[in-house]
Amino acid sequence: MRPKLVRPRDNRMIAGVCAGLGRRFGISPNAMRLIFLLSCLLPGPQFVIYIALWIIMPNEERYATRY
Known part of the structure; x- marks a missing residue:
């Protein structure tokens, strides 16, 4: 199973x-x-x-709390 397409909190530039x-x-x-x-x-x-993609992809923290 592939990870969800989200913007992670770590390793951002x-x-x-x-x-x-x-x-x-x-x-x-x-x-x-x-x-x-x-x-x-x-x-x-x-x-x-x-x-x-910056606008469409949810942040990892918001995605984790919603689902």
């Missing part, structure tokens, strides 16, 4: 989006951050997607 995605897909948060930074070299809406 900015908003915890990369840490949450890394935890969800079994990748280290630093590797996910590197993938994001490298993807910023390509044209596309990477920053818009990051901000959207």
